[in-house]
Amino acid sequence: MRIVLLGAPGAGKGTLANHLKTKCGVLHLSTGDMLREEMKSDSSLGKEVKKYVESGALVPDEVVIKLIENKLKGADVAKGFLLDGFPRTAKQAQNLDEILEGMGQPIQYSFFMEVSLPVILQRLTGRRVCRQCGAVYHIKNMPSKVEGKCDVCDGELYQRPDDNEATIRTRMDVYTKSTTPVIEYYDQQGKLKKVNAEQETEKLFDELIGIIGQNDGKSDKD
């Protein structure tokens, strides 16, 4: 499967991608995670992107396209891949198609995860992330067993600096302006599948696998 997960901040892209990775062994590529890794390493790229990420603005296209191109070309994509948080602009979508065309691995599905604004705000303001391994929790929906500690590695849980209400609203505005053309882009290619992302992750996973199964035969599944 070669999939793009599209959706507003907090739609649950990362959570669903982790589920798919665990159950299907698919490679998960998140530009948000890649950028946060750069910021953590304090590299010159990390310093450059920090101001964009923490204010809720998009990092320039050239930077994220290069990051994803390097990852895709250096990875084993035989079992497929999931793109989470990329593409986010029409330019990124066009460049991605060119890269994948060169690799003979075109996108098969773009899942548009629909969620309402109140649910987004509730999810993002309550999200907590492990500083050590990146596992994602929610103080109400998916709490860790011990408050403030990661179940997987015992690392400290923290709140992302861009998960405050003012920055979430900026991210939503940026998303509406820049990512709506990406939804249209995949719709025109006949690859867009809309899914209700307010349901439980397990049900959402089943819906997605069902859609892929239904289309098996009409398109190349693996």
Ligand code: AP5
């Ligand atoms: P990024 O990290 O990609 O942030 P985002 O798109 O805003 O998405 P999130 O990570 O906030 O949410 P998600 O949909 O993954 O939700 P999650 O699964 O965690 O990007 C951050 C920044 O990096 C951008 O603002 C930009 O600056 C830069 N950037 C990244 N990519 C870029 C690009 N391509 N171009 C330019 N700049 C780029 O879930 C959220 C919460 O909800 C969690 O607490 C979770 O436990 C809970 N939850 C999830 N699913 C469910 C469910 N089904 N039911 C109940 N709770 C749920």
